[in-house]
Amino acid sequence: MALYARPVLPALRLLGPGGERAWARQPRITVGRRPISFSAGASGVFGSGGHSKKEKLFLQDVAELIRARACQRVVVMVGAGISTPSGIRDFRSPGSGLYSNLQQYNVPYPEAIFELGFFFHNPRPFFALAKELYPGNYRPNVIHYFLRLLHEKGLLLRLYTQNIDGLERASGIPASKLIEAHGSFASATCTVCRTPSPGEDFWADVLVDRVPRCPVCTGIVKPDIVFFGEPLPQRFLLHVVDFPMADLLLILGTSLEVEPFASLCEAVRSSVPRLLINRDLVGPLAWRPRSRDVVQLGDVVHGVERLVELLGWTEEMQDLIQQETGKLDGQDR
Numbered sequence: 001m002a003l004y005a006r007p008v009l010p011a012l013r014l015l016g017p018g019g020e021r022a023w024a025r026q027p028r029i030t031v032g033r034r035p036i037s038f039s040a041g042a043s044g045v046f047g048s049g050g051h052s053k054k055e056k057l058f059l060q061d062v063a064e065l066i067r068a069r070a071c072q073r074v075v076v077m078v079g080a081g082i083s084t085p086s087g088i089r090d091f092r093s094p095g096s097g098l099y100s101n102l103q104q105y106n107v108p109y110p111e112a113i114f115e116l117g118f119f120f121h122n123p124r125p126f127f128a129l130a131k132e133l134y135p136g137n138y139r140p141n142v143i144h145y146f147l148r149l150l151h152e153k154g155l156l157l158r159l160y161t162q163n164i165d166g167l168e169r170a171s172g173i174p175a176s177k178l179i180e181a182h183g184s185f186a187s188a189t190c191t192v193c194r195t196p197s198p199g200e201d202f203w204a205d206v207l208v209d210r211v212p213r214c215p216v217c218t219g220i221v222k223p224d225i226v227f228f229g230e231p232l233p234q235r236f237l238l239h240v241v242d243f244p245m246a247d248l249l250l251i252l253g254t255s256l257e258v259e260p261f262a263s264l265c266e267a268v269r270s271s272v273p274r275l276l277i278n279r280d281l282v283g284p285l286a287w288r289p290r291s292r293d294v295v296q297l298g299d300v301v302h303g304v305e306r307l308v309e310l311l312g313w314t315e316e317m318q319d320l321i322q323q324e325t326g327k328l329d330g331q332d333r
């Protein structure tokens with residue numbers, strides 16, 4: 001599997017739903033909140049109890065599998081759709097603060113800010129984006145805290161994110177549980193001598209609109225965000241171990257358009273339920289559905305809240321959010 005970001009740039013998708021791909025124009029199946037399962041006639045085995053008949057799974061069933069701890073190695077894949085409820089919008093959307101910010105830099109097209117060629121020509125638009133995403137500017141939302149709770153309960157095997165906003169970390173999920181597939185602003189590297197730079201150093205420059213320079217060679221210091229054509233982080237290779245081990249796959253708020261990320265959802269065993277909570281039916285779940293797929297279409301926050309309710313975690317979630325919001329308020333003061 002290629003480990004290089006393909007031309008549909010990841011980082012952009014992260015920031016918001018972009019253009020639709022060919023297969024996304026297939027007739028859209030929207031059934032509100034009612035979970036649906038496809039290919040009910042496909043062969044397969046339900047659980048290990050020797051059921052010969054194919055059974056359709058619903059959101060309720062997934063919740064019960066988690067409650068009964070029949071699923072306790074949950075792998076999660078997330079994308080831009082979990083960041084929009086935090087107020088992070090596609091920076092290409094006219095009217096978003098970021099879009100207006102980019103206008104002043106003569107960026108030929110928005111994707112250019114994640115191209116190395118353009119970056120070396122003019123790094124300022126990229127650092128304007130970095131400044132916008134400075135930790136604390138945006139806060140984790142209920143979806144991030146649901147994932148945190150999944151971790152607290154010892155159920156999270158790994159969280160694969162395409163987002164570069166760092167909100168998964170901000171929600172308190174430890175770095176060891178995270179694969180930030182398109183990189184993060186948590187570290188940076190000199191583009192010339194490759195000297196790593198601790199995050200705190202470059203933020204000081206970014207916050208005063210100065211391009212961060214390497215103390216060793218004065219080369220531009222670039223946060224470790226994956227640009228077009230750059231290799232994905234080494235940690236991404238953990239998918240080789242994680243996906244075959246998973247006993248439940250959750251896919252939240254991603255259009256599954258970017259490879260190699262998108263194909264990962266096919267790497268879980270065929271007996272493993274895949275739950276998609278998303279605005280639309282997307283990617284391999286649309287064109288190569290499995291019998292144990294559960295699809296909860298519509299608003300992602302509502303879908304997650306419904307799952308939390310079915311899990312009986314609503315009160316714990318409220319407590320966690322209250323506690324974490326209190327901490328963040330404290331930091332802001």
Ligand SMILES: [Zn+2]
Pocket residue numbers: 190191192193194195214215216217218219
């Ligand atoms: Zn250097």
